[in-house]
Amino acid sequence: MDLTYTGAQQEFRHQARAWLAAHVPGDPLPSLETAEGFAAHRAWEAELHAGGWSVVSWPRRYGGRDAGLTEWLVFEEEYYAAGAPARVSQNGIGLLAPTLFAHGTEEQRARILPPMAGGGTVWAQAWSEPEAGSDLAALRSRAVRTDGGWLLHGHKTWSSRAAFADRAFGLFRTDPDARRHRGLTYLMFGLRAPGVTVRPIGRLDGRPAFAELFLDGVLVPDEDVIGAPGEGWRIAMSATGDERGLTLRSPGRYLAAADRLVRLWRERGEDPGLRDRVADAVIGARAYRLFTAAAAAGGTAAAESSLNKLFWSEYDIALHETALDLLGAEGEFADHAWAEGYTFALAGPIYAGTNEIQRDIVAERLLGLPKGRR
């Protein structure tokens, strides 16, 4: 059992650090939930890609460095420690790409991954529907067979990034007679294709962090179906396993955030009344890093990714609440550096499977408790 890095891994860390030090913008970019900020973040993705740091864990032929999980974790630590911008390509890189690696065709990977890596195509997710939130199997939007493809009809919502993104992926009902999990198909479609209406939705701070999608006969060619028709649920479940796992929230993000919190606490005179909560932020970031390292070394059971998701989502809120409490009455200013992070953190226990569902999963699959009626 060890926590040491190889010489090559240390060299990789130094390379990443040096590149980031030279390239990370001195001033924070505008929020990526604005048109201006989205464009700036897209440009940053291109710069990152040009440096070879956009998708370090991918094969070289798609723009990556063939880096292992440990290297990826190292890169993420350096990325957040450098104060680098949020990743506008997160939905694509974290959710769609693993699905394509597992279930896509070589043609799809060669066509889709390179522009994803360079920010040329930014992806939105299109999972939820108004009546299917936690209960994803209740989806109603449908894809109807047509010549050489499918026509999409229906209504998706909470589509992250969709206000400004280029394309989206999600599940559609292709067999109207099959119930619940069955008869769903995993598809990709363009957000500016004929028949798509995107209605941005403002989140609590008013920024259009997601959108509703109204789909009226949107054509999806067969080449944009992932896996076999009717296999969507199985494919998506492996993707949502990833969504709850390592790739959604890297430890580097929280190590850097805990460092910022300690600095804030010091700057504000080390209020001893908040000492334990600041220490818990440090302890929690370390715990998350080590939990992740253990998962990386041992392989993660799907239900363990529920523990992971519960941890980071509640940790993130607690950390930001502590920061806002340190700021006192000044903590209410919307333009404060901690305010956007707080708003972002608040969504954590809701999306990617609510924390209520995650606790049910932990209790039933890891502890073996009887399935209740919920």
Add this chain to the structure above:
Amino acid sequence: MDLTYTGAQQEFRHQARAWLAAHVPGDPLPSLETAEGFAAHRAWEAELHAGGWSVVSWPRRYGGRDAGLTEWLVFEEEYYAAGAPARVSQNGIGLLAPTLFAHGTEEQRARILPPMAGGGTVWAQAWSEPEAGSDLAALRSRAVRTDGGWLLHGHKTWSSRAAFADRAFGLFRTDPDARRHRGLTYLMFGLRAPGVTVRPIGRLDGRPAFAELFLDGVLVPDEDVIGAPGEGWRIAMSATGDERGLTLRSPGRYLAAADRLVRLWRERGEDPGLRDRVADAVIGARAYRLFTAAAAAGGTAAAESSLNKLFWSEYDIALHETALDLLGAEGEFADHAWAEGYTFALAGPIYAGTNEIQRDIVAERLLGLPKGRR
């Protein structure tokens, strides 16, 4: 709306304070969960009764002062502020007596209440059974009709005080054909009567705070049945309503405990890391006093007593945890003044209806949420 006391109430407070100052033992009595301590507490009840302070809210003819609820609350504040002993007669005064006032006969009241008030008869409760804890309607112990009375058979457990008490009260199944709530009868019986075996049970600190009762043909004369046979559930529910309400935990107890906690915090150098938790103990005691005062002024709905029980039981544990944290490694000593209080507090969320049940009640009866499967 006011919080002022009448001149008579203030005079009552001063009388109580003066009597307590003159009579409360200088050294704490031994724990009432020991034979020696039980005897000492019984003697204290007699002294309290001789002074006329044992049951201030009862009618004078049974040993009380006809005091109103406000006076009773005043007395309790003075009682705990004076550091007076725990009340070994609590089960009788708090649970059985209200039942007798509501459902007993005048003969029963005249026979039972005076020795209860003076500590001559100390009462234990005999509600739970091994398979009927939170689910009290699952009781199995039975009373079989005999000439002029009933014969008890069965097995009761978690009978508080029963290791040393004189008599007990509880519910027994008198109609074997009636299911669940129906066919239960409210009875009283002697703990040293033929057919009773008392097996004391040590609680976590080893003290026999409760006992199992094995009942094998114990004779209960008709005069010791409260209300009509078969009416036991209805009668007991009104008593458990009281148990969760004002009379189980008076605010005076927590006001005094919060004061002791603040003194401990000051003595230990006012650790600012525990400042907020000490303040919350002060705030909570005040909140509980005022909530009680509002309930006293407005009448309490039965479901509101669930809020009350949730509050004091969790407050009491939080307060003692804060005290033990203030003591650091010394907090583990079993003979420390805070240790017994902590052990006692730990039972709070379990007995008198678990806090899980109380939350179900609050959600369903106060908030009107749908009854689930639990």
Add this chain to the structure above:
Amino acid sequence: MRFRLTDEQRAFAGSLNALLSASGTPAAARSWAAGDTRPGRALWSRLAEAGVFALAVPEAYEGGLGPRPVEVAVAFTELGRHAVPGPVVETVAAAALLARLAERGLGAPARRLLPPLASGALTATLPSAHGWALDAGTADVTLVADAAAGELRLAPGHGPVRTSADPARRLARPSPGGELLAAGPRVAEAARYAADWAALATAAQSLGVGYALLDRTVAYVGLRTQFGAAVGSFQAVKHRLADTLLGLAFARPLLHGAALSLRTADIAAAKAAAGDAAYAAARTALQLHGAVGYTEELDLALWLRKARPLRAAWGDPAWCRAQVLADAG
């Protein structure tokens, strides 16, 4: 001792509730956030007619009904329940400040300003300890008490306006200088007294915000179904809502007790409890609404965004608890 609201006080709460339900209050709050204060000022006039701004104005002044701190607690609970925008707390605190100065012999500013404050003709604000004043950009007058100099002034303007996480709250620092209203050592004491009234009214607002969040969430989970059942029938959901009610139900008597005593420590205890209970209600409301609660589109957002700023305003949790301990034991 009769620690319950009188029939008159209950009727007053009920009439404010009815008035605000009928007055398009959420729309007024959204307009206020967008920079259009006209619907909010119209609402202000109706609240003034109902007597809300006269409660801190002594009866000796034209239009005055006060001082009536219990009625302030009752009224501001309703203002919180309906997310009324504007410097409502600050206007009441300004009246308390002026009335206190007058009691101490400095009556001129009170004679000039209390009648129009009571009638609703004038809105007022004043900065709290961190120097920012709510709605300094739109209030008619901004009072600035300089405790060190012993001066009360009418600020001549204000600095840049900043928006709060609650977009209906805009804050600015008053400009220095301006007309001198009063001078002397009593200014500092009157400012502390005004801060107590502000904290009391803010605690009441928090409580109302918490109850609004609870009520809306209970209604939502009763209707929303997932996995074939009402979300409100899941035990974890029920227990979380029960805990939310528990927090609010024990903050409420603290608020009323503080209004009766007007002691700083009692007000601080009420504010700590109400602020925490309302914030917990917001966390619960957001989680149990799920994604739809995370948007600005539901009116729910009006309360969700208000809970945390109110918890910090006019005495944050740490300050409140320090006051409680300074007074305890």
Add this chain to the structure above:
Amino acid sequence: MRFRLTDEQRAFAGSLNALLSASGTPAAARSWAAGDTRPGRALWSRLAEAGVFALAVPEAYEGGLGPRPVEVAVAFTELGRHAVPGPVVETVAAAALLARLAERGLGAPARRLLPPLASGALTATLPSAHGWALDAGTADVTLVADAAAGELRLAPGHGPVRTSADPARRLARPSPGGELLAAGPRVAEAARYAADWAALATAAQSLGVGYALLDRTVAYVGLRTQFGAAVGSFQAVKHRLADTLLGLAFARPLLHGAALSLRTADIAAAKAAAGDAAYAAARTALQLHGAVGYTEELDLALWLRKARPLRAAWGDPAWCRAQVLADAG
């Protein structure tokens, strides 16, 4: 980097688990609490044979297998899981202290005491910062490091014995004086090093206690029915147990990371997390067992009563967090 226990380490944990399961450990703990240490000493010999007390003894000494802090963490998790009584933590810390002094040139006490400590022939204790030493009444040797005087002594006796909330823990203050084992400025540093080992082993015990409580409670609620259903099928029960696992699952890697680095701040972080997680497990276990959990009769009580004392021993939560912050940023 391969941050997982090796197969050998897992096998070691498994063999200790089997040994302790087969050795009547709960009965030994009850005897120890009642003052009869013989079953506990017999268990001690078996643990020594398995190598537990040799892990902090350097290989250079007869019987030594160490220093192996990761194996200490692994072993003490199992000792906690089985509620092993006696000064197990203190014996390992005493070995660390003596080994450290020897590394710094003061080797005589190590040569004399380390071999019998490793073999299990000798049990040892030493006081923590508050001056009380676990089992000073029954341990074979009590080491007292006086940091100010720079002296390490063998205590000649002890004061009155006090019982902990965990009756298997009895504490006493060592008597002053006694044989001088070592002197010089290195004593203080070695004592700090020993306290780190003690904190690490205590954190591991806590973690094991927490897992034992969780496992027993999961088993109980699967069998116990109320209202016609297994208690473990109620969502509130399931969620509380999920949270208990969450706390333990994130404390475990902190423990292993601290064993690898042996840095004071890392050990403190692990101890804070493991102590809190185990205490939360105890609260959960008690609540979900209900009244039967509140008795001393179920073996559950062995763990319930241990969680809080271990959380406070060798660095209470506040101290641990202060160490973390002193090192952070």
